[in-house]
Amino acid sequence: MSQRKIWLCDHRGRNAVVVLVPRRRAAPLGHRDAAGSSVRFCRCIKTTATFDSLLRRHGESEALARALVDGDPELDLEAAGRETGSCDRVYLGHDGKPFYSARMLEVIFDCDGREIQRRPPELVPANLVPDCAPVWSGKLLSCREAIGRFAFTRAYQVRHGNALEYDFLHGLAAHLEQRDSLVLVGSGPRGIGPLIPERNALPMKGLLAGKTQGKAYRLVLYLAAFELRKPEART
Numbered sequence: 001m002s003q004r005k006i007w008l009c010d011h012r013g014r015n016a017v018v019v020l021v022p023r024r025r026a027a028p029l030g031h032r033d034a035a036g037s038s039v040r041f042c043r044c045i046k047t048t049a050t051f052d053s054l055l056r057r058h059g060e061s062e063a064l065a066r067a068l069v070d071g072d073p074e075l076d077l078e079a080a081g082r083e084t085g086s087c088d089r090v091y092l093g094h095d096g097k098p099f100y101s102a103r104m105l106e107v108i109f110d111c112d113g114r115e116i117q118r119r120p121p122e123l124v125p126a127n128l129v130p131d132c133a134p135v136w137s138g139k140l141l142s143c144r145e146a147i148g149r150f151a152f153t154r155a156y157q158v159r160h161g162n163a164l165e166y167d168f169l170h171g172l173a174a175h176l177e178q179r180d181s182l183v184l185v186g187s188g189p190r191g192i193g194p195l196i197p198e199r200n201a202l203p204m205k206g207l208l209a210g211k212t213q214g215k216a217y218r219l220v221l222y223l224a225a226f227e228l229r230k231p232e233a234r235t
Helices: 051-058 061-070 143-149 163-179
Strands: 004-009 015-022 106-109 115-119 140-142 150-159 181-185 205-213 216-227
Touching (some): 004 150, 051 061, 150 205, 163 205
Antiparallel strands (some): 004 015, 015 150, 106 115, 181 205, 205 216
């Protein structure tokens, strides 16, 4: 599997293409039941029926409501509760049958949840390694401000591949550590535009944090999918 890379620029006007490594998560804690036996996660079948298929079976909504009260017509006793194993996503039509050829549409909603537009999805390329050199944004944020403004969804450790990249990244980490700040890393002529980590991904804000300890350094790129804002007062 190919490594994910990003083209970074620093406060000295230097730039380099470096490697992004996902931060490792701690091993999940095990769970046990009241008897002390190990508990494992499994995916089970809930139902094989849809509302439309049940409505067609019972003819009208009132008859379907009575059937739901009197029994469990939505349950297939041969399938419900069975463990599934690995699953693939399948899209169904109104008749409950799978689609073999579907046309994807991008549906856009406003802030009140009303649909305002439908259009074919656009092909948006990744921009972590753009065609031209990136720009140092110079926009520094304190840790408190960054945590209060953004909802971080991903984190990558930035690593070097040779001695020149090491000197570049160590100097960048030291610069951020001295100012006790995170720097906004982005696209565009000002270096504050959104980052798109992979093709057709959700645009994200990138913030870079750095620490040093002697000759060692740690640089972490945090990606935020959402910016937290106070709701506007409505009259």
